[in-house]
């Protein structure tokens with residue numbers, strides 16, 4: 001059985017912990033590896049190395065750092081097939097989808113290549129007579145990232161390329177369910193010329209996360225995962241005086257207006273609800289059918305959900321792969337059982353799907369509920385599987401109220417042909433990322449990604465300009481040179497002279 005270790009100081013690192021976790025191939029249901037789970041002292045050892053590396057790395061010119069990022073970008077492109085296959089093997093999503101998610105991570109590296117431009121400060125000549133002032137952004141020190149299973153390349157790449165470009169060093173604790181892609185990315189970054197100790201991967205579970213929270217040499221923590229853990233990270237990092245951004249779960253609505261292009265809405269919903277088996281934080285799990293469009297929408301969806309091609313991620317014909325683990329499969333099936341008990345109408349039932357030759361794989365077919373009500377748990381809670389709930393709303397105001405009353409605020413979209421409706425919706429929705437006739441409005445790398453309400457704890461979104469702000473601290477310098485200036489003690493608040 002393969003043993004997956006850590007990557008610290010530019011090489012494999014075993015650490016002292018004997019604890020391991022199991023990694024599966026979700027397509028076959030077979031265990032594929034054991035992964036080391038770090039102890040507190042393993043994590044602390046890695047931080048010592050990252051802290052030492054910070055001294056030189058933070059002193060390198062931004063252009064020097066950018067040139068290494070350019071090489072890293074080339075290596076990701078060169079090895080994209082290998083990286084994609086690693087994602088498919090441990091996560092289960094279909095090959096082209098996995099490749100797309102790698103590309104979205106690569107785009108953050110491309111953005112970070114512009115770091116000399118991004119770090120340029122602001123200068124004012126003569127803030128007072130012969131007094132100049134300028135502001136600049138400096139790196140924080142050792143930063144840490146804690147990431148979820150559902151995007152093993154993209155989410156870590158929302159974080160470390162920007163943190164490192166800004167001059168920080170980084171400890172990444174990827175999901176213990178699919179750790180291999182992060183390790184391969186770290187090796188490629190080393191091959192690109194990244195000095196040892198700048199990017200370190202420490203595998204682990206709660207023990208290593210708590211060690212990150214408690215380590216005094218970690219200046220900032222970026223987290224992406226479920227809401228209860230995001231809240232725990234946010235509160236405890238703050239208690240330990242760290243800068244923190246913690247992105248949580250979601251329940252994204254798609255509002256389908258009666259005037260929309262129904263084909264576009266149905267196709268958009270199919271990809272957004274069932275792509276990646278619904279294991280996306282921007283997956284649409286609620287369709288809000290407005291006015292009289294409900295019956296037509298559901299009729300069209302039923303045909304497409306029943307025709308969904310479910311299979312292993314490496315099979316080119318598969319549109320949807322398995323779920324990540326057996327436990328997660330059981331959780332999702334449990335929610336479908338619950339929906340039936342709660343009185344929602346299960347119009348497509350994927351629970352009994354069996355795939356010949358893959359009987360042990362973690363598969364479930366697409367599930368579709370109609371007549372879901374807002375007091376049901378299947379509406380209120382995140383299921384994180386291929387389960388779409390249709391809820392009916394009398395009019396636009398009722399639909400907007402549903403969106404705004406929900407505890408989550410990650411993404412939302414509206415399908416309409418009316419500009420006024422689209423604009424009002426985008427302005428009034430209490431949600432971080434809004435799509436108008438766009439089913440999954442994930443911002444590009446040069447914008448920033450983040451939700452509102454209980455989908456994000458903290459102030460800064462990830463990547464893009466907010467990422468640069470998160471991974472740097474602002475300093476403002478005011479200076480005057482002595483020639484021609486007579487100084488006297490001044491006891492009053494200085495003002496412009």
Ligand code: NAD
Nearest residue numbers: 147148149174175205206209225226229247248249250281
């Ligand atoms: P998770 O919260 O279980 O795990 C995320 C990370 O936290 C992992 O690295 C895990 O090892 C660690 N962790 C788990 N339990 C912990 C505990 N008790 N104490 C400390 N650390 C712990 O999430 P997941 O199941 O890996 O990922 C799915 C979740 O992530 C979904 O809720 C999804 O919406 C969310 N997600 C959100 C975004 C976003 O941008 N908002 C993006 C991707 C995923």
